[in-house]
Amino acid sequence: MDIDYVRSRFAKHFDGATGSVYASPGRINLIGEHTDYNGGFVFPGAVDKGIVAEIRPNGTDRVWCYSIDLKDWVDFGLNEEDAPRTSWAKYIFGVCCEMIKRGVDVKGFDTCFAGDVPLGAGMSSSAALESTYAFALNDLFGEGKIDKFELAKVGQATEHNYVGVNCGIMDQFASLFGKKGSLIRLDCRSLEYKYYPFDPKGYRLVLIDSVVKHELASSAYNKRRQSCENAVAVIQKKHPQVEFLRDVTMDMLKESKADISEEDYMRSEYVIEEIQRVLDVCDALEAGDYETVGQKMYETHQGMSKLYEVSCEELDFLNDLAFDCGVTGSRVMGGGFGGCTINLVKDELYETFIANAKEKYKAKFGRSPKVYDVIISDGARKLA
Ligand code: GLA
Numbered sequence: 001m002d003i004d005y006v007r008s009r010f011a012k013h014f015d016g017a018t019g020s021v022y023a024s025p026g027r028i029n030l031i032g033e034h035t036d037y038n039g040g041f042v043f044p045g046a047v048d049k050g051i052v053a054e055i056r057p058n059g060t061d062r063v064w065c066y067s068i069d070l071k072d073w074v075d076f077g078l079n080e081e082d083a084p085r086t087s088w089a090k091y092i093f094g095v096c097c098e099m100i101k102r103g104v105d106v107k108g109f110d111t112c113f114a115g116d117v118p119l120g121a122g123m124s125s126s127a128a129l130e131s132t133y134a135f136a137l138n139d140l141f142g143e144g145k146i147d148k149f150e151l152a153k154v155g156q157a158t159e160h161n162y163v164g165v166n167c168g169i170m171d172q173f174a175s176l177f178g179k180k181g182s183l184i185r186l187d188c189r190s191l192e193y194k195y196y197p198f199d200p201k202g203y204r205l206v207l208i209d210s211v212v213k214h215e216l217a218s219s220a221y222n223k224r225r226q227s228c229e230n231a232v233a234v235i236q237k238k239h240p241q242v243e244f245l246r247d248v249t250m251d252m253l254k255e256s257k258a259d260i261s262e263e264d265y266m267r268s269e270y271v272i273e274e275i276q277r278v279l280d281v282c283d284a285l286e287a288g289d290y291e292t293v294g295q296k297m298y299e300t301h302q303g304m305s306k307l308y309e310v311s312c313e314e315l316d317f318l319n320d321l322a323f324d325c326g327v328t329g330s331r332v333m334g335g336g337f338g339g340c341t342i343n344l345v346k347d348e349l350y351e352t353f354i355a356n357a358k359e360k361y362k363a364k365f366g367r368s369p370k371v372y373d374v375i376i377s378d379g380a381r382k383l384a
Contacts, residue, residue: 317364
């Protein structure tokens, strides 16, 4: 994330002016996928890639935004009916509106931003963008009075109300609460969280990007969430205390099998197992047992591919390839339908695995995957 580059673009496009500079990262998730909106556990960490934005209040009621990467200008007013049509600008507009709903007196500003989180790779470039602006507007117009959880909810509500993705809280949480060198286990029901220093001696975490973009997956994502809610509605008839799939055991699910569609049943089975896997991985990490961590990652991949059905041919191929190379753990990361696999690899296997993945993936699909080493980093912050 290059702050000088953003500063030079801001000065160029806004007549030599300077503003304040903020940054927020993308995220990885070691395990716990599609569990957040089911009240379960997730285990993410922030990465060293993210969004950097420079912002200066401009004394008007209009926002002027320049996307440095897309070389695109958008300006908008701050009323609900002023929503821009350009998709990237909806995130910034949504954050403004959600901050206003929370009592922040957002006024017009000039801004430009750039990022190095790959788009559509399952590393939450959109949460990085939302968190950057939520953090910045809170600082510039809200006297810092909105706490970080509420800022995460601002980003999530932006997705729900202005983008159309009914996401959970994981991505925005990780982008705001990230801490260098630590993963964070979040209980998405109570919002309790715990930092786990992550320094697996002898292993590395690496992402292999299938370069299949998942941008068009929002309706499939919302459908998965709906399936989970359908199952909960059925189970609640017998167990009124149930609020989320988090509260459901496999026995309770089986008991209602006749009243749940086959598809909703499969989805629920995956989620119930996945919530438990996060806890198992936390225990394994504390015991330094990376073999178990890796095995759970493979189980997650199977579940996401066969029960939750959010993998794709390319990601299954990368997962099989990792297994055949002897990689300790591998799975599709994030919402799915494209993007990256996350791989826990022994140091001595790293070079062979990467070379193999590049060569075999290219031979099969005609394009090279991208490789990102994971560096677990800090969350949202003011840079200048
Ligand atoms: C996307 C969503 C998150 C979460 C993941 C899947 O990244 O934004 O809330 O549901 O998918 O774990």
